[in-house]
Amino acid sequence: DSGVTQTPKHLITATGQRVTLRCSPRSGDLSVYWYQQSLDQGLQFLIQYYNGEERAKGNILERFSAQQFPDLHSELNLSSLELGDSALYFCASSVAQDTQYFGPGTRLTVL
Amino acid sequence: KNEVEQSPQNLTAQEGEFITINCSYSVGISALHWLQQHPGGGIVSLFMLSSGKKKHGRLIATINIQEKHSSLHITASHPRDSAVYICAVQSGSARQLTFGSGTQLTVLP
Numbered sequence: 273d274s275g276v277t278q279t280p281k282h283l284i285t286a287t288g289q290r291v292t293l294r295c296s297p298r299s300g301d302l303s304v305y306w307y308q309q310s311l312d313q314g315l316q317f318l319i320q321y322y323n324g325e326e327r328a329k330g331n332i333l334e335r336f337s338a339q340q341f342p343d344l345h346s347e348l349n350l351s352s353l354e355l356g357d358s359a360l361y362f363c364a365s366s367v368a369q370d371t372q373y374f375g376p377g378t379r380l381t382v383l
Numbered sequence: 384k385n386e387v388e389q390s391p392q393n394l395t396a397q398e399g400e401f402i403t404i405n406c407s408y409s410v411g412i413s414a415l416h417w418l419q420q421h422p423g424g425g426i427v428s429l430f431m432l433s434s435g436k437k438k439h440g441r442l443i444a445t446i447n448i449q450e451k452h453s454s455l456h457i458t459a460s461h462p463r464d465s466a467v468y469i470c471a472v473q474s475g476s477a478r479q480l481t482f483g484s485g486t487q488l489t490v491l492p
Contacts, residue, residue: 274427305479315469315482328479360424372416372480374426 275299276365276375284381290351293378297344297365303327304346305372306338310359321346353382386410389470389483396490402457404486406470409451413473416480417444417455420467429455431473460490 275298285291297304306318308331317330321340332338335353340346350357358381364372388407396402406415417429430437430444432453437444441460446453457464470483 307480314484315471315480317479317481320479328475330479362426364426370414371428371431373428374418377424377426379424 274373274375276363276373278361278363278375278378280378281376282379282381284383285353286383287353287355289353289382290349291353291380293348293350293361293363293380295346295348295363295365295375297346297363298373301365301367301373302344303366303368303372304340304344305364305366306332306346306348307362307364308359309362309377310356315362318348350380355382358382386481387470387472387483389486391486392484393487394489396460396488398461398490398492400460400490402460402464402488402490404455404468404470404488406453406455406483407451408453408470408472410472410474410481413478415446415453416471416473417453418469418471420469420485422466426469429468457488462490462492465489 277296279294302323305320309315318332319338320327324340335351338348360377362377364374366372390405414433416431419427432446441458443456467485469485471480
């Protein structure tokens with residue numbers, strides 16, 4: 273158990289819908305990272321927050337957004353969902369920029 | 384060309400064999416990570432290294448910064464080592480990770 277929690281574990285929704293994925297980092301970790309793992313693209317970095325502020329952006333679509341709240345939990349919002357957004361979404365946390373601890377992931381299926 | 388290349392893509396070994404997975408990268412990095420992804424999907428961080436060698440139990444990771452190459456070794460492999468092993472490099476001002484495509488390891492009893 274990494275200490276990082278993600279909810280929900282599974283999510284099935286339809287094209288065009290909007291969903292929110294939630295991540296609670298390990299106690300004391302200020303950095304939260306979001307990653308997408310799809311069959312064709314592998315693991316890709318989406319976005320990082322550090323202590324409530326956006327630190328870096330990767331291959332994140334404009335339809336996706338994220339935020340980190342004062343209690344350090346983070347949410348990833350995915351809107352206007354397409355079939356190609358079906359993937360495993362991981363969050364990871366770290367104290368600063370060292371070892372990252374991964375959550376169990378949210379499996380999103382868009383029908 | 385991908386920034387991070389792993390080889391082999393697939394590896395099948397007999398229990399007890401010594402295993403090596405290789406990772407080459409083309410960018411400047413601040414650190415390299417080895418991750419293990421279990422069949423259920425969970426990802427575990429095995430090593431983070433920026434120079435030299437690290438050992439944890441039967442696992443050894445090495446990195447050669449000049450040659451931009453890292454290896455993950457598993458000694459006395461066991462069926463429970465069966466998983467996907469992923470190399471990731473940390474770079475950029477925010478030290479974000481760029482991932483290799485992974486090596487699927489199967490250890491047969």
